[in-house]
Amino acid sequence: MTPEETGKAYDTITHLWTRPEFNQTNGLTAYQKALSFLAAPPSQEPDTVPSEALDKGEASNKDKPKKRGYALDIGCGxxxxxxxxxxxAGLTYEGIDVSKDMLAIAASQLPAHTFYCADVCTFTIPKHYSFISAWDSFWHIPLTQQEPLLKKLVDHLDDDGVLLFSCGGTDESGQHTNEVMGPEVYYASLGLHRYIEILIEAGGFVRHVEFDQHPELHTIIIVQKRTAQKTQ
Structure with missing residues (x-):
């Protein structure tokens, strides 16, 4: 299946994520772990708010989160x-998804945020990001496109930026489709060892690997881009 076909499949099942019983905490622990590897934000500017403003309850600069870059959420749903x-964590959020109906719901709730409706494999990533994530979406990427996409994502991280994605922690590469959610949906994995090899070759430092739903093969990988070596 192509990513476009996967997007159309997800267009028909948005109700699975909007129903009240959907587990809204799914994945949050992994995000907390991944974000913890980011460097501490720059120190806050000295408090420049006049004392009379503080008396009125206005926030000082030190109470405001310091912006420290952008985050791209792939398959944001x-x-x-x-x-x-x-x-x-002080990051500016952007989301990308190939399902136009999923994005329409997301954008209706957060109209001021940036969302891209596109196939991330062919999408021209507009900037470098401090944090890139792909929770329960990377396995829908066609098998032949997963390696170049991983390299592209690491390349678009800031130095010391962090990539989080979940994948099928299989021994070998493979692909299949199933209709568990209703429509036919594609899944693929390069195999855990190959994912790690690619990430290291791309200049990443593997910070965390976890089979978080054992005995299922649902696997979390967190990698941090190594700081570029400065030339003398």
């Missing part, structure tokens, strides 16, 4: 549940 934890 419609729940926006990762937005608060990302923004609490």
């Amino acid at each position: 419609c729940t926006n549940r990762f937005v608060p934890i990302i923004e609490s």
Whole structure:
């Protein structure tokens, strides 16, 4: 299946994520872990708010989160549940998804935020990011495009930026489709060892690997881009 076909499949099942019983905490622990590897934000500017303003309850600069870059959430879906934890880390959130109906729901809830409706494999990533994530979406990427996409994502991280994605922690590469959610949906994995090899070759330092739903093969990988060596 192509990413466009996967997007159309997800257009038909948005109700699975908007129903009240959907677990809105799914993935939050992994995001908290990944964001913890980011460097501390720059120190706050000295408090320049006049004392009379503080008396009125106005926030000082030290009470405001310091912006420290952008975050790109791949396969962001419609729940926006990762937005608060990302923004609490001082990052500006952007989402991308190939499902136009998923994005329509997300954008209706957060109209001031940036969302891209595109296939991330062919999408021209507009900037470098401090944090890139792909929660329960990377396995929908066609098998032949997963390696070049991983390299592209690491390349578009800031120095010391962090990439988080979940994948199928299989021994070998493979691909299949199933209809568990209703429509036919594609899944693929390069195999855990190959993912790690690619990330290291691309200049990443593997910070965390976890089979978080054992005995299922659902696997979390967190990698941090090594700081570029400065020339003398």
